[in-house]
Amino acid sequence: MNKYTKNTDVVILCGGKGTRLGALTEKIPKILIPIKGKPFLEVLLERLSAEGYKRFVLCVGHLGKEIANYVKNKRHKGRHDIDILISSEEEAMGTGGAVKNAESLIQSDPFIVMNGDMIFDMKLCALEDFHISLKSSLSIVITHDPERKDSGNVLVDQNNKIISFAERNSKEGGFMSAGIYVMNKSLLKNMDHVPFSLEYDFFPVVIKRVACFGFMKPGLFIDIGTPDRYRKANEIN
Numbered sequence: 001m002n003k004y005t006k007n008t009d010v011v012i013l014c015g016g017k018g019t020r021l022g023a024l025t026e027k028i029p030k031i032l033i034p035i036k037g038k039p040f041l042e043v044l045l046e047r048l049s050a051e052g053y054k055r056f057v058l059c060v061g062h063l064g065k066e067i068a069n070y071v072k073n074k075r076h077k078g079r080h081d082i083d084i085l086i087s088s089e090e091e092a093m094g095t096g097g098a099v100k101n102a103e104s105l106i107q108s109d110p111f112i113v114m115n116g117d118m119i120f121d122m123k124l125c126a127l128e129d130f131h132i133s134l135k136s137s138l139s140i141v142i143t144h145d146p147e148r149k150d151s152g153n154v155l156v157d158q159n160n161k162i163i164s165f166a167e168r169n170s171k172e173g174g175f176m177s178a179g180i181y182v183m184n185k186s187l188l189k190n191m192d193h194v195p196f197s198l199e200y201d202f203f204p205v206v207i208k209r210v211a212c213f214g215f216m217k218p219g220l221f222i223d224i225g226t227p228d229r230y231r232k233a234n235e236i237n
């Protein structure tokens with residue numbers, strides 16, 4: 001934990017349909033599917049609260065009522081050490097639209113945004129320290145996974161400053177975004193209340209206007225969005 005952690009909001013993107021997981025997510029939102037018998041949201045909140053984070057904003061869309069009911073019925077029984085807020089979408093807003101939709105609930109500056117399907121072993125406080133030390137407006141966790149073909153490439157210079165986002169399956173090389181970011185609240189002013197993607201619509205524009213850096217971190221990064229990766233997640237010791 002650093003001096004910022006307990007006051008930093010964590011915005012978790014939970015609105016995806018999880019269609020690649022087939023029948024597993026027909027009636028259950030992806031963030032509630034079980035990992036070793038426990039809903040993934042529970043796994044994620046336990047891990048982040050253990051690091052010191054206390055305030056979470058869940059951006060929900062598809063099957064959002066299931067997530068809200070879970071929070072109401074499970075999380076608040078006998079536990080008051082964390083706050084969980086729900087930001088609901090009436091229509092699919094994309095990752096960027098979801099963050100903009102949650103703007104009124106976000107208190108901290110900067111704040112963390114993360115995909116709600118990612119298993120990782122890094123400390124988020126290290127990302128915060130990196131972001132603040134460089135006076136960055138946007139910091140993105142980047143990693144290298146040659147087997148992944150469903151994420152865009154992030155290109156950085158020798159100082160880890162982000163210089164471009166390449167399209168999916170690009171031959172330019174570079175790093176893969178891990179779907180974990182630290183953002184300054186000032187960036188929210190540049191967002192419109194329309195559906196859009198952070199990585200494919202917003203970030204490519206932002207990196208041309210303000211200082212944005214890639215936080216290169218080796219280690220465990222598995223998203224549970226496909227049957228194969230979901231299986232691997234359940235096999236982790």
